[in-house]
Amino acid sequence: MTAAKQQERASADTAPMRGAIRLRGLTRSFGEHVALAPMDLDIGPGGVTGLLGPNGSGKSTLLRTLIGLVPRHGGDAWLDGVRLSGDGTAIRERSTFAPGELAFYGGMRAEAQLDWLLAGRSAEERARGRRTAEDLGLPLHDRVRSYSHGMKRQLLFSAALAPRVPVRILDEITEGLDPSKRGVVLELLREDAASGTTILLSSHHLAEVRRACDAMIFMRAGEKLSEESAEEIQSRARRTLQLHYPTNVDRGAVARVAEANGAERVTGDGGRVVLLLRDEDPRPMLAALCSATELPPPARIEYGELSLEDLYRDLYGTDAC
């Protein structure tokens, strides 16, 4: 068997099913800077996956590398069963990509700009793009230079949603939108995902991720920090105990008691202490903490609630927007 055939067979073995995205060791550097550390990922088929992380965490590089806009330096990627090769044309034929950077040909009318974005797609798909744009209230006869930032974002969204493809890759698709338009866009994405489309979107906005996504991937410094499904976050919430003390409590003392009674991790700030338990029964931990004479009694106890903000703070050590 030739090397090419062996590679083809190996690719076929690892190729994901239709509509799914699979990365194996995908990596990219810019000079000495590793923008994307070797990354493994499995997404879909179907559903909305959020890509979260602070600026410079490698989200956009990951998306650009996946569709071939940035050549990879190692690893493999598959989208809809097709392996990323060459400049990624085959991948882009099976997906839509909305870049995070917003720049258009200002002299073009919005309708022409939309058609330009949808070049290579069918007439029916272009008509669908126009319908979405009109539904969003965009004046398609106006020149793009007269559009506001948010209107341009909606135009890009209309183009990204139009083609009948199994995968959509959207970089900061709601950035610059007002809350009502953001809601509409997220609703349209949910509907699209419900019809079986796989959507991978990057965002800084935890509220929208919480609302739209079935799974989340957290990134930092080009690496995947954590991958959580909505169920896993729920499960984590059931193992999370938050204690609010009236004063700045000695967290070292709390940690000692908590770890002695089965806490996996102790974090927090100020008077707030967050415990990640090994199991879902908080009673032994609460009993131990309340009976510890060196600790004051907590003013408030929260159990089974873990906001995405908490998770983000937990992972990155800073508040998200």
Next chain:
Amino acid sequence: MERTLRAYLLPAIAYFLLLEAMLAAALLYWPNFQENIGQLKAMAPIDMLKDMVDQLGQGGIEAYVVGQHFFKGCNTLGTAAAVVFSAGAVAGEVHRGTFELWLARPFSRRRLLLERWIVGALALTLPIFLTTLTIPWLLSFVDTEVALGPLMLGALHQSIFLLGFYSLTFFLSTLFDNPMAIALSVLFGTTLAFSIYLVKVLTHWSVYRLADIEVFMKIIKRGELDPVQVGSLVGVTGLFLVLSMVVFQRKVP
């Protein structure tokens, strides 16, 4: 493709009209030139211009036509058009911020680049052929005739010559991101090369020696292109196109 065509259409029409206006003015001046050739030679401030007037006088209407249309009109305006049509081809997208959007559609980079190269090349060369086609008609106003066939060969040589500048600038456009800086740099270089042509002791260093009256008169007399010259020019154009593709394949948004 449609947007690319539209973007090049108006500049190409403007370039054609300017070229035609320069050609018409020059050809309609032919009787005066013929009458005053002696005085014109005496008025020429530098040796190279005196030699050129001599060439025109000896070569008759053919030399006058190629001198005015190809050497003067196409070499100056055509060089500027070659630079203008290519400096922003890729760098313009980067500068405008639309590069990522341009690449994000389901087309291969090779196709995107070739489409742009071909449309720009057509915008550059078609006006040369079209204006050349009008020469017999323009000369009919001064009761003079020339054979169109050899002139069209001249137009072909001129186009191939200008495509060299076009491809060089196109390559720079894939390499760098500032179209204005690229255009000014190449225009500075070509202006320098044209200036050198006019200095008798340096003239053989100028690239415009490949598209001067002598070269065009040889083409017209022989009725064929010089395969070595044309081969070299096509080679240079091809080389820069290949280099553009290599750089463009690796260009990151």
